[in-house]
Amino acid sequence: MARSLDGLVLSPVADQAPGQVGTRTRFTYHERGGRIWAEYEGGDIVHGRLVGTRAGDRLDFRYVQLKQDGRTSSGHCASAVVELPDGRIRLEETWEWESQEGSGTSVVEQSLS
Incomplete structure (x- = not known):
């Protein structure tokens, strides 16, 4: 199993459609006892939250977000946690x-810093 997501900052590697998360969006993850949650913002997203569970290297969560246009x-998202050769974490969603x-x-x- 890959290491804990707690305290990690991750960002998309590519932009999605307008009004969705993009390369300027930053997710700050938290993890405790098989539970995960994160806050995110940036780009077209004013504020977002996700909450769910982790079983091994699989995440299952729901997300909700407020966009710049007020909508x-x-x-729902299912993700695979992958540890990259340089030690950073990737989520394939x-x-x-x-x-x-x-x-x-x-x-x-995960950010390079």
Whole structure:
């Protein structure tokens, strides 16, 4: 199992569609006893939260966010935790909106600093 996500800052490696998370979005993760949560903001996202669970190297969580245009949206995500050769953490994500149409995949990685 990869190391704890607690205190890690991750960001997307590519921009998604407008109004969604992008390379300027920063996620600050927390982890305790199989529970995970994070706050995120940046780019088109004013404020976002996610909450869920971790079992081994798999995350399962729900997210909700407030966008710059004042709209809110929510969805579900399942992620694989991968430790990169340089020791950083990557999350390979499969997500689906619950408040609107759409689904996809994305990758977020720990910052280089």
